[in-house]
Amino acid sequence: MTTGNSSLQRVLTTLSHREPDRVPLFLLLTTHGAKELGLGIREYFSRPEYVAEGQLRLQRKFGHDCLYAFWYAAAELEAWGGSAIFYEDGPPNAGAPIFTSRSQIMAARRPQVTASPILQNILASIALMKQGVGDAAPIIGVVMSPFSLPVMQLGFENYFTLMADDKPALLHLLEANIAFCIEWANAQLAAGATAICYFDPVSSPTIVAAEWYRAWGLPASRQAQAAIKGPIAAHLASGRVLPLIDDLVNSGMSVVGVGALEDLREVKAACRDRISILGNLNGIAMTHWTPAEAENAVKKAIAQAAPGGGFILSDGHGEIPWQVSDEVLHAIVAATRRWGTYPLQAELTDGA
Amino acid sequence: MEVFLQALLSLDRETARRQMRLALSDTNPATAIETLLIPTMERIGALWEQGDVALSQVYMSGRICEGILDELLPVAETDEADNPQTIIAVFEDSHALGKRLVVSALRVARIPVQDYGLGVTLEELVKKVRQDRPQVLLISVLMLRSALRVAELVRQLEAMSERPYIIVGGAPFLLDAQLWRQVGADAMAANSAEVLRLLKSLGISAAKAERSVPL
Ligand code: B12
Numbered sequence: 001m002t003t004g005n006s007s008l009q010r011v012l013t014t015l016s017h018r019e020p021d022r023v024p025l026f027l028l029l030t031t032h033g034a035k036e037l038g039l040g041i042r043e044y045f046s047r048p049e050y051v052a053e054g055q056l057r058l059q060r061k062f063g064h065d066c067l068y069a070f071w072y073a074a075a076e077l078e079a080w081g082g083s084a085i086f087y088e089d090g091p092p093n094a095g096a097p098i099f100t101s102r103s104q105i106m107a108a109r110r111p112q113v114t115a116s117p118i119l120q121n122i123l124a125s126i127a128l129m130k131q132g133v134g135d136a137a138p139i140i141g142v143v144m145s146p147f148s149l150p151v152m153q154l155g156f157e158n159y160f161t162l163m164a165d166d167k168p169a170l171l172h173l174l175e176a177n178i179a180f181c182i183e184w185a186n187a188q189l190a191a192g193a194t195a196i197c198y199f200d201p202v203s204s205p206t207i208v209a210a211e212w213y214r215a216w217g218l219p220a221s222r223q224a225q226a227a228i229k230g231p232i233a234a235h236l237a238s239g240r241v242l243p244l245i246d247d248l249v250n251s252g253m254s255v256v257g258v259g260a261l262e263d264l265r266e267v268k269a270a271c272r273d274r275i276s277i278l279g280n281l282n283g284i285a286m287t288h289w290t291p292a293e294a295e296n297a298v299k300k301a302i303a304q305a306a307p308g309g310g311f312i313l314s315d316g317h318g319e320i321p322w323q324v325s326d327e328v329l330h331a332i333v334a335a336t337r338r339w340g341t342y343p344l345q346a347e348l349t350d351g352a
Numbered sequence: 353m354e355v356f357l358q359a360l361l362s363l364d365r366e367t368a369r370r371q372m373r374l375a376l377s378d379t380n381p382a383t384a385i386e387t388l389l390i391p392t393m394e395r396i397g398a399l400w401e402q403g404d405v406a407l408s409q410v411y412m413s414g415r416i417c418e419g420i421l422d423e424l425l426p427v428a429e430t431d432e433a434d435n436p437q438t439i440i441a442v443f444e445d446s447h448a449l450g451k452r453l454v455v456s457a458l459r460v461a462r463i464p465v466q467d468y469g470l471g472v473t474l475e476e477l478v479k480k481v482r483q484d485r486p487q488v489l490l491i492s493v494l495m496l497r498s499a500l501r502v503a504e505l506v507r508q509l510e511a512m513s514e515r516p517y518i519i520v521g522g523a524p525f526l527l528d529a530q531l532w533r534q535v536g537a538d539a540m541a542a543n544s545a546e547v548l549r550l551l552k553s554l555g556i557s558a559a560k561a562e563r564s565v566p567l
Binding site for chain 2: 164210
């Protein structure tokens with residue numbers, strides 16, 4: 001970097017809605033760590049040492065501004081007694097739903113974080129990352145929101161049916177999930193995570209109507225926000241977010257993740273000086289970008305959202321696909337340095 | 353149609369049912385489906401694509417329509433068993449909702465479809481399609497790796513004398529508008545109801561023998 005700013009300082013400055021030395025870049029890489037270590041994806045996620053080493057190497061290689069403690073969403077399902085399905089060339093997926101009847105839902109007991117081998121592994125990886133990076137770069141922990149986790153616990157159809165037809169069972173499940181989410185987030189913060197990314201795509205108007213979000217998604221995120229002892233980024237995993245900005249600000253979120261299909265200029269106008277933006281490069285299109293296309297995309301996002309700070313450049317989903325090449329990642333890094341240095345070049349801010 | 357649409361979006365089964373009965377008292381079942389149900393499903397699909405309704409509403413309105421139809425216009429047993437020209441599968445991954453929504457649209461439009469289920473692997477799908485020789489293959493995926501494997505599927509199906517017309521759908525195809533061409537599919541539908549228009553353009557429409565229950 002040209003100045004003495006550490007990644008953490010750079011991020012904290014932008015989160016206070018001021019312009020740091022340059023736009024912080026979060027390459028939210030997960031399975032790429034396995035490539036770094038020459039391991040298969042399943043093996044990579046079998047030991048905390050591997051994931052920590054993968055993240056440290058990726059951060060050294062690309063010089064981006066965070067370590068990402070996200071293993072995979074289905075890890076939480078595993079903690080609840082379910083399974084994950086592994087692939088050689090993509091992130092693990094959730095195995096079969098764990099609740100197939102109402103009585104199972106009513107009997108649901110949240111798992112203890114301390115008693116879950118997979119969650120303990122993730123915590124151990126965070127502690128190792130912290131040892132490796134100290135306060136130089138933030139470590140981003142991850143939770144599924146209490147309102148989004150049921151998609152894996154029940155399956156989407158049964159979850160919609162529950163929302164439509166069985167509020168008592170729904171509330172029972174959400175209560176257990178809220179308690180779990182809070183405990184899990186705080187355990188990650190205690191292990192060394194700097195902030196929590198709260199994945200809540202089900203709250204997006206892409207997935208549920210406003211009425212259901214207001215009845216359950218919003219109260220759940222308020223409760224989680226109040227009890228999680230660190231800064232939170234609400235991420236709708238590329239579901240639409242614009243109509244929810246006021247709610248996210250009011251519930252005290254620090255950052256909002258924005259998807260690739262959203263109009264970043266409009267989102268910036270709604271967020272400016274109130275909540276920071278994380279986004280919104282298209283991870284799927286990245287798989288076939290040329291370096292020049294990568295540069296254009298970076299330039300465009302910076303022009304739309306970086307003025308005044310309050311912006312961290314990343315992909316729009318919260319995970320860069322396995323298929324994205326190092327060449328494209330290096331091009332994103334180079335373009336961020338070229339176009340993201342503050343004060344932004346006039347070419348970017350004219351007409352903004 | 354507006355009343356029917358609003359009833360579905362607000363999950364008001366009773367009003368939706370009443371509207372359907374009204375339509376059936378005016379005309380024959382085929383016309384009621386053609387002029388009320390199908391256009392409404394297509395509207396809801398388009399509204400979702402534009403960001404004006406949620407997926408929960410697409411799903412619930414499909415279910416309500418299916419329920420009303422089953423009650424007011426049960427399909428004669430044999431129709432479903434007819435050798436369908438259309439096949440649907442969730443390819444490589446096991447995310448069921450996209451397929452469920454498409455099947456819902458097909459049921460409402462009375463288009464028979466054979467369902468291969470979830471997590472159908474490349475090898476299984478090639479084998480089954482060779483056996484069943486459908487005219488159209490509908491593929492739903494949620495993961496990028498599954499979407500990319502469609503390329504290999506198409507390559508292997510090219511070896512057939514007449515391979516099926518391949519329509520793909522699912523989140524990766526929405527996020528990257530050029531992906532469906534890149535993997536060699538013949539078409540992409542951006543919402544579940546759009547499948548009806550695509551099938552119509554291929555000459556596939558409702559099963560004929562409609563048996564109405566006396567109202
Ligand atoms: C909600 C969501 C989640 C939730 C629930 C997921 C679930 N379904 O089980 C949670 C938080 C658990 C989650 C987790 C993960 N997710 Co997620 N998630 C989403 C989100 C926001 C919606 C997905 C969804 O289920 N939509 C419902 C379906 C029905 O919508 P759809 O596929 O678009 O279908 C519509 C049309 O496309 C069409 N259609 C669909 N199929 C077909 C077929 C035909 C023939 C036709 C005509 C039409 C058609 O009809 C539908 C409605 O009109 C998407 C992003 C997005 N904006 O879509 C990411 C997304 C699906 N997730 C993604 C990923 C990677 C994951 C994880 C693997 C992350 C990880 N590393 O752990 C896990 C996997 C967990 C699992 N279930 O296995 C990626 C997948 C692509 C990729 N990069 O590989 C997406 C696309 C995000 C992105 N921008 O990259 N996710």
